[in-house]
Amino acid sequence: MVQLNPRTLIALVAVGIVLLSGGKLSDIIGPQSASSSASQPASSSVSSGAVERAFAKRQSDVMVVDRGRVVKLLPDDLKGSKHQKMIVKLASGHTILIAHNIDLAPRLNSLREGDMLAFKGEYEWNERGGVVHWTHHDPRGRHEGGWLELNGKRYE
Structure with a gap:
């Protein structure tokens, strides 16, 4: 008999529930696989549609x-x-507010209207299109970190 640690067991149960309820694996692990390196540039990744689905x-x-x-x-x-x-404004035309915590991550001083911006963060729904925050590391290590990427430079 295979023994699983409690975290693995909980993760497997969660995956099963999502899949049985008609969800997709990408709803759980996101558009990038868990093996993706944090140092890979996001600008090369294609929109996953996760914002629009959420x-x-x-x-x-x-x-x-x-x-x-x-x-x-x-x-x-x-x-x-x-x-x-x-x-x-995403490729789909959907617009979102990004709120980047500059107490925890560097400010993007060179950011200008018209710039292409890649991001990873936590989406929060609202009627205006939603907000993405947690675009930074978690100093306590309890929350998955995010980032912004501008002109090949990552701000975490």
Whole structure:
């Protein structure tokens, strides 16, 4: 008999539940395989449609990887944790707000409207298209880290 540690068992049960309920494996592990290296440039990856699916299903707390064109730079949010904010238009035409925590990750000082921006972060649904945050590492190591990538440079 094969013995599994509790984490592996929980993961297998979760995969089974998602698959039995009509979901896809990519809903669990995201568009990149678990073996993808964090150092691989995201700009070469193709849109997975994860943002659009999460928006259509009104889902939140979904890790997504995608890229789009910056259509609007917003003023930094300086209340509480500081966030650099921008509106990004995906290839599908869907727009999202990206809120990048600049207390935990470097600010993208050279970011301009019209720039192509790749990102990995946690999607939160709202009626306006959604927000992507957690575009940085987790200093406590409890949450999957994200990033922004501009002109081949990654900001984590």
